[in-house]
Amino acid sequence: MRRRVMSMLVGVSLAVSTLLGAGPATAKATRAADTPSAAETPSAADKPPAEFGTDWHDPITAGPPVPKPHTTSCEVTVAEAQFKDFTPYKGEYSPPARCGKGRWAKVVLRLDGKVKGRQYDRLGYLRIGGVEILRTSTPEPSADGITWSVEKDVTRYSDTLGRDQQVEMLIGNVVNETYTGIIDVKATLTFYAPEKRAPAAKERAPASKATPDRVLPLGDGATGTTLTTPRNSERVVAEVYATGSGGGCEEYWYLTVPDAAPYSCKADGGPYREVQVKVDGRLAGIAAPFPTVWTGGWSNPFLWYVIPGPRAFDIKPLEYDLTPFAGILNDGRPHDVEVSVVGVPKGQTGWSTPTNVLVWQDEKSDRVTGEVTRHQEGELANEATYTPGSPTREHRLDTEGGHRLSVSGYLNTSHGRVSTTVTRTLANTSVHRWTEGESMDALKATWTDDETVTTGGRAEHTDRTYTMDGTTTLGAGDRLRTEISLGDRAESVTHQGGRRGNWSVMEDRYDGDATYTANVPREERHAVGTSRERYRLIGDGGCHDRTLATVQGTLTQDKRRC
Secondary structure, three states: OOHHHHHHHHOOOOOOOOOOOOOHHHHHHHOOOOEEEEEEOOOOOOOOOEEEOOOOOOOOOOOOOOOOOOOEEEEEEEEEEEEEEOOOOOEOOOOOOOOOOOOOOOOEEEEEEEEEOOOOOOOEEEEEEEEEEEEEOOOOOOOOOEEEEEEOOHHHHHHOOOEEEEEEEEEEEOOOOOOOOEEEEEEEEEOOOOOOOOOHHHOOHHHHHHHOEEEOOOOOOOOOEOOOOOOOEEEOOOOOEEEEEEOOOOHHHHHOOOOOOOOEEEEEOOOEEEEEEEOOOOEEEEEEEEOOOOOOOOOOOHHHOOOOOOOOOOOOOOOEOOOOHHHHHHHOOEEEEEEEOOOOOOOOOOOEOOEEEEEEEOOOOOOEEEEEEEEEEOEEEEEEEEEOOOOOOOEEEEEEEEEEEEEEEEEEEEEEEEEEEEEEEEEEEEEEEEOOHEEEEEEEEEEEEEEEEOOOOOEEEEEEEEEEEEEEEOOOEHHEEEEEEEEEEEEEEEOOOOEEEEEEEEEEEEEEEEEOOOOOOOOHOOOOOEEEEEEEEEOOOOOEEEEEEEEEOEEEEEOOOO
């Protein structure tokens, strides 16, 4: 299948892209209420057609809205632009004069977009003061046009947003006689003033959840990037917006195979990937990348027209607690920080790793000293076993990979010596099957990323699990069918002095099944398809449980259980 539909895969590949022509930033103050939009209830008029037409429901996700305090708010327009080519937009940003003057209860980013005609999915980002605050991808449009929006809590970037900054926005696009979709985008920030019932984010407890004092951008995290932290840093966290994309095989890295196997996408060690952070050449953090499926993914855009895969519109950064290294980083000298992706063939591009470093400072100390006391790295396991196929038997690749890292260190702070231990364990198993000519291509894979951060008597434990189970077949009459399930799950719990504290469970599951005629004009594809997403979040913060379902691009279910 992969060889026959490779042109389609390349066609739906993401291009790093750029916003153009934004007007001047504007601001307005309003009195805001935390009132999420009402559930969209399908009506009798929304009966699904026999097949996809020239229009379908606007893109929608089942995730919860960002909670907002009932306080005065000020809105600033960061950019208002049209995407037509790859010229970067560059503008200026100024924080609002009202609503807290840097001491905000919350800051919410909203991106609104619209596009019509024919266009591929595009990858984009928004940076303010060099700090990446959003990485996103776009939906593919209908002929009649679609609108969509993305909302994100960006309160953690208050340090950056508290002063005048340069803005850079990139969402590249190609517009010509074939690809006619011009993407209109507006990005705004809404700042919520602090009040007694909604204090400034910095003043909330516990300290580990408060906003950082400094946000330091490191660009793409490549070799040669240096970091100098304030000398009184007492907590250091790196966040990496890692994405495999750009049109090559790393866009679907989870399907790559070793050179010995006859398949379209090759990687020496197979599909195992791991995003590493090193400090002065020493391994400081590991993480499993999320297997994002973009809105043209798996050779079948009809799966994603209405409901995108998990995280496709709001790409979460990977987080690394580097606090055990804070005593080294606090010496006032620049330190080398390198971000790399294990498993990428030498010399091959396809990954972006823009990195921010978040720093919490000890306000009662001019200098915080310390050192790394223990560094235990397990052997990186990566075994890809290929079983040859034949014209009558499937080819098969079984992969098992994993890694473990545990680092401890202490800091001499104004409130005593504080020790921190960060332990992280990664694992990946997958079974990839395909037939001669790749007319059938299937993957079943699981990734786990378990992390425990212990600071003093407080321990925070997070278990992350990502799953993918998909099959694409190209059958008689060039009818291409994709059946796929995607899962994103995280369980978090905090223990303090041996007692359980805050906890949460998040689970986002997508299921889709779509079929169309390949290698013909859009109007001759006779596409049919269903999709479903259920997003559940429970814990101390309350409950959110929403299910969406579609048939032939029509929303047929929008159910909330909490």
